[in-house]
Amino acid sequence: MQEPPLPDRTMIDIRGVSRSYGSFKALDEANLSIREGEFFSLLGPSGCGKTTLLRMIAGFDTPTTGKIVIDGQPMDGIPANRRPTNMVFQSYAIFPHLNVEQNVAYGLKRLRLGAEEEKRRVEEALAMVSLTGLGKRGATELSGGQRQRVALARALVMRPKVLLLDEPLSALDKKLREQMQVELRRLQKAVGITFILVTHDQYEALAMSDRIAVMFGGRIAQVAAPKEIYQRPVNRQVADFLGGMNFIRAELVEEAGNAIVVDTLGFGRVRTERPPAWEGNGRAATLGIRPERLRVLWDDARAAHEVAGTLIERHYFGEITHLVVDVPGMEKPLSVTETNDFGADDLPVGATIRLAYDPDALVAMAD
Amino acid sequence: MKALARKWLPAYAGLYVIFLYLPILLLPIFSVNASPIPQFPLTGITTKWYRDLPKTPALIDAAWNSLIVGVAAAVLSTVLGICAARAVTRYRFPGRRPIQGLIMAPLVLPEIIIAISMLLILLSLGLSLSLFTVVLGHVLICIPYSITVLVSGFEGFDRSLEEASADLGETAFGTFRRVTLPMVAPAIISSLLVSFTISLDEFIMAFFLAGTETTLPIYIWGQLRFAAKLPGVLALGTLMLAASILMLTFAEAASARRTPHR
Numbered sequence: 001m002q003e004p005p006l007p008d009r010t011m012i013d014i015r016g017v018s019r020s021y022g023s024f025k026a027l028d029e030a031n032l033s034i035r036e037g038e039f040f041s042l043l044g045p046s047g048c049g050k051t052t053l054l055r056m057i058a059g060f061d062t063p064t065t066g067k068i069v070i071d072g073q074p075m076d077g078i079p080a081n082r083r084p085t086n087m088v089f090q091s092y093a094i095f096p097h098l099n100v101e102q103n104v105a106y107g108l109k110r111l112r113l114g115a116e117e118e119k120r121r122v123e124e125a126l127a128m129v130s131l132t133g134l135g136k137r138g139a140t141e142l143s144g145g146q147r148q149r150v151a152l153a154r155a156l157v158m159r160p161k162v163l164l165l166d167e168p169l170s171a172l173d174k175k176l177r178e179q180m181q182v183e184l185r186r187l188q189k190a191v192g193i194t195f196i197l198v199t200h201d202q203y204e205a206l207a208m209s210d211r212i213a214v215m216f217g218g219r220i221a222q223v224a225a226p227k228e229i230y231q232r233p234v235n236r237q238v239a240d241f242l243g244g245m246n247f248i249r250a251e252l253v254e255e256a257g258n259a260i261v262v263d264t265l266g267f268g269r270v271r272t273e274r275p276p277a278w279e280g281n282g283r284a285a286t287l288g289i290r291p292e293r294l295r296v297l298w299d300d301a302r303a304a305h306e307v308a309g310t311l312i313e314r315h316y317f318g319e320i321t322h323l324v325v326d327v328p329g330m331e332k333p334l335s336v337t338e339t340n341d342f343g344a345d346d347l348p349v350g351a352t353i354r355l356a357y358d359p360d361a362l363v364a365m366a367d
Numbered sequence: 368m369k370a371l372a373r374k375w376l377p378a379y380a381g382l383y384v385i386f387l388y389l390p391i392l393l394l395p396i397f398s399v400n401a402s403p404i405p406q407f408p409l410t411g412i413t414t415k416w417y418r419d420l421p422k423t424p425a426l427i428d429a430a431w432n433s434l435i436v437g438v439a440a441a442v443l444s445t446v447l448g449i450c451a452a453r454a455v456t457r458y459r460f461p462g463r464r465p466i467q468g469l470i471m472a473p474l475v476l477p478e479i480i481i482a483i484s485m486l487l488i489l490l491s492l493g494l495s496l497s498l499f500t501v502v503l504g505h506v507l508i509c510i511p512y513s514i515t516v517l518v519s520g521f522e523g524f525d526r527s528l529e530e531a532s533a534d535l536g537e538t539a540f541g542t543f544r545r546v547t548l549p550m551v552a553p554a555i556i557s558s559l560l561v562s563f564t565i566s567l568d569e570f571i572m573a574f575f576l577a578g579t580e581t582t583l584p585i586y587i588w589g590q591l592r593f594a595a596k597l598p599g600v601l602a603l604g605t606l607m608l609a610a611s612i613l614m615l616t617f618a619e620a621a622s623a624r625r626t627p628h629r
Contacts, residue, residue, distance in 0.1 A: 154531075
């Protein structure tokens with residue numbers, strides 16, 4: 001699906017925002033610029049500061065230092081109820097004493113739109129989240145997925161400039177979660193509102209976002225599009241968090257402008273792009289290659305770039321098999337993910353196998 | 368064994384209920400008996416004892432006192448209970464569980480011991496006994512009940528509900544009116560009714576701490592010495608019983624409304 005390019009206008013500007021609780025720094029000098037109409041994710045493990053940042057954008061928390069600007073308007077001193085943002089809470093926070101319709105209309109009541117217009121907007125919002133006809137249902141009679149939709153409708157009906165989503169799918173089971181990921185993405189493109197999603201689930205972030213900010217320990221480690229983040233992580237931590245990665249120790253041979261040349265055990269001499277966060281760490285360097293970028297070579301097939309080793313472990317996962325291959329000279333065995341269409345699930349442990357790779361898949365990164 | 372249990376268990380349950388409620392049932396029956404002696408067969412039906420009640424000034428005084436003490440104790444224990452329940456349900460702090468246990472202790476401590484201890488302390492503080500001291504005693508007794516009711520009411524209250532309201536544009540006052548109050552009001556009403564009922568029937572504390580004042584239970588106790596006054600006591604007891612049942616039913620209904628579908 002070809003998506004229209006985003007308007008290049010900044011919706012949220014986070015300038016040097018920090019938040020300390022006593023001596024604990026929950027967020028350390030965050031700088032971010034989020035575009036209008038963008039689906040932006042804050043991804044990281046718990047305690048990385050992503051929720052703190054989201055709550056400061058919503059107005060539930062105040063930066064210790066720094067500035068948050070929404071749509072050109074500085075937010076200092078503006079309380080949550082006067083911000084152009086709405087939030088979908090992790091617990092959904094559906095008002096249990098109100099029915100679905102009353103929940104969705106909650107924020108509209110203050111706008112005094114008149115009964116007719118209010119009803120129209122509520123209906124419209126319920127239709128948007130496929131809850132038409134459930135308006136009279138009590139809040140406590142809803143399933144988890146329905147509660148999630150009510151929370152979404154209640155926020156969207158306010159037509160916010162920015163919709164904030166705090167781990168909105170974490171309470172749903174796997175199947176429903178995957179379905180909601182697709183739906184949320186579609187909905188976001190349809191309404192064109194800037195969405196900011198907080199999640200610790202890398203697949204969720206990769207599947208839904210235009211851009212992702214990966215956070216660790218209160219700092220933003222990398223901001224990029226999903227593919228870029230996954231394929232060219234700036235450091236080991238980001239690489240690790242987004243999925244399996246084989247780390248390969250390398251020695252710097254030559255720096256040539258944007259590229260570097262390194263020597264490795266196993267993969268030989270490799271020329272690769274210089275990582276953005278590269279600090280000349282003497283002559284040592286780290287390369288990485290994702291397990292699925294290594295392919296088993298069958299029989300006497302040949303590839304331009306190969307690495308050979310002994311299969312020491314095999315783990316079956318239905319559609320894929322994880323292989324662990326010991327390569328002579330390498331300090332750690334390689335992880336390989338192979339689809340099961342050619343019989344990787346039948347490879348005998350102890351066999352010598354050859355793996356093909358594309359040198360472009362070997363990326364250098366900071367430690 | 369199983370068959371035996373199936374046969375005798377209902378009978379046992381029936382006996383149990385009769386044992387519990389028969390004496391209480393006798394109260395209204397003898398209160399309309401024409402003869403002042405509580406004895407079967409009834410000699411006739413009369414409402415005389417009820418009609419005489421308002422003509423007894425001492426009784427009216429005692430009723431007023433009980434009403435004042437009841438309302439004061441209910442309000443005080445509910446206010447204190449709200450603070451405690453809010454703290455217990457919202458914050459985690461060191462010693463939370465022991466404190467919770469200590470607050471609930473009056474429920475199981477012998478009341479007469481508490482009453483005597485309170486009497487000693489109040490007197491050594493130089494406070495003279497009055498309705499005020501009775502209120503203090505009753506608050507002590509009512510608080511465990513208040514807290515039990517309020518904690519269960521507040522437990523379901525998710526803080527993000529208040530945040531969600533603010534997020535949707537509502538002011539702090541609006542949030543209190545549209546979200547907080549409707550959600551905790553049933554528990555508060557329930558706590559008020561339960562505390563009032565407990566205070567209304569409470570004898571030991573009142574007996575020790577009232578000084579020269581009388582509350583209804585003390586009045587009834589005093590009347591029991593005169594056989595001729597017994598029917599009036601029965602009538603009064605019936606009314607108090609009805610009031611208690613009514614209030615506890617309301618309290619139960621109020622707390623049931625809180626969790627409509629669970």
